[in-house]
Amino acid sequence: MKKALLTSTLLLFISLSFSQGNGATKYGIRAGINISNMDFDPAPTERNLHRNGFHFGGFAEFSLSEKLWLNTELLWSAEGAKDENWRANYLSLxxxxxxxxxxxxxxxxxxxIGVKTWKSSDAFDTLNFSGVAGxxxxxxxxYFIEVRGVYGxxxxxxxxxxPLEAKQFVIQASIGIKI
Structure with a gap:
């Protein structure tokens, strides 16, 4: 049920991203660094739960009004923890x-929403739903710079x-260009 809900949400936002508001559309590319941290419950011992990685991808911005835009992106992002067994990379929307x-x-x-693209173990679920603010x-x-937080x-x-659970918080610092 959870995966069906996440998939439906993804399809809704994709369809919304193709509505063009007043017609102004901007496209671009971005890349930058990630600082990710996994929060386990219960907390494992002797693990480095932090990982520095990178992200890159493209975006489209659709004007909804003079001051409001809908931004959709497709990013590849290296996340998880430094320990090889707790690394995961995602294709994120x-x-x-x-x-x-x-x-x-x-x-x-x-x-x-993120879809796992690489795994070092079978520990990670295929889908990851997060909130983003930046x-x-x-x-x-x-040219622009951006800092954002992604909370899983x-x-x-x-x-x-x-009963082991893990949620993730990622800080992303990017530089990009609108083309």
């Missing part, structure tokens, strides 16, 4: 409402590892 709060500054918030600043022209709502681990 964040969907954010972006609010322009100045000429160069915007705030974004929304859901994200702040973006246009450096000059079409779902247990990252497969049900076979119950």
């Amino acid at each position: 964040p969907v954010q409402l972006k609010f322009l709060v100045g000429d160069r500054l915007s705030l974004g918030v929304g859901p994200q 702040i973006q600043y246009q450096i000059f022209g079409d 709502f779902t247990n990252m681990l497969d049900d076979t590892l119950a």
